């Protein structure tokens with residue numbers, strides 16, 4: 001099996017420890033455990049400090065007394081109840097817990113895709129969605145998302161690509177890196193097309209729950225389609241990437257198929273991560289309040305910055321903590337980003353690693369002061385070129 005380098009991971013790995021200002025991260029500014037316990041202590045009748053001390057003691061006692069067995073193989077019921085609460089109509093046996101959304105996507109693709117199959121994805125995307133199927137030997141059709149269509153896919157193009165070999169339509173929703181979001185109406189059209197050939201839809205919902213306006217949660221594919229597969233994790237919306245915990249949610253048939261492979265490379269996930277993730281999901285609304293507060297404040301800052309920096313533009317994102325900024329220079333994005341790093345110490349992600357040349361990706365879930373400083377330095381760098 002030959003697989004392409006995961007370009008974003010390579011870039012981050014090479015430079016994230018050698019920068020002064022990192023505004024490349026796609027997570028919402030991560031929580032420390034104290035924040036989590038603090039969040040879980042809010043809205044109680046007693047004073048917050050007393051509740052905090054009580055919750056902290058409970059947390060430490062639970063961890064001290066935890067016997068570290070393999071635990072519940074597919075994830076604890078407590079955690080799976082939290083996950084099920086993110087969907088309209090999902091039973092606990094439709095969920096399996098994984099090593100992040102990256103582990104979830106990998107299990108799904110490796111379990112269901114065969115060399116004779118065809119897969120359709122949208123570009124730009126999270127690279128797993130095409131490099132993994134390609135490494136299996138499947139043919140991947142890539143639909144280019146265009147700024148003039150708000151980075152939403154062309155439904156006629158999608159219809160023209162499906163055929164009896166189409167095994168899966170696979171994409172992140174909300175999208176990384178554009179921050180575009182497929183709403184229920186558009187998802188229904190994709191479902192109709194997938195259903196016409198019996199294809200699965202893998203909707204990587206790692207950024208779900210962070211719509212900037214209106215209802216926070218976009219409709220999940222599992223609540224729309226019998227062959228829909230949702231993957232997600234604690235990393236982005238819940239700001240707990242360090243847990244390395246995610247899940248697959250689908251029909252029981254798909255979960256059983258995935259668990260066959262999962263037995264060979266997971267056994268189970270960490271009991272400690274499962275326990276902490278359960279607390280987080282029991283406090284999901286408060287964590288999302290925090291995530292959206294950070295993101296919305298940062299979108300305002302980007303908008304103000306764009307109004308003063310006409311060399312840059314974007315399609316305003318609808319959801320999640322990543323955006324792509326277009327720059328009006330005749331320079332490859334990798335060169336732009338490497339020089340920005342060398343000359344100003346600012347780390348962003350070149351569009352060239354994300355199938356969107358002429359752009360770079362910025363995380364708007366990052367610490368606001370870092371974003372302000374990073375943008376200031378980008379302006380200075382641009383003026384010096």
Ligand SMILES: Cc1ncc(COP(=O)(O)O)c(C=O)c1O
Pocket residue numbers: 026099100101102103126172176204206232233234235236241244245246
């Ligand atoms: C769209 C998308 N899916 C999955 C992942 C993997 O996230 P994790 O494994 O931390 O859940 C990422 C990380 O950047 C992502 O952007």
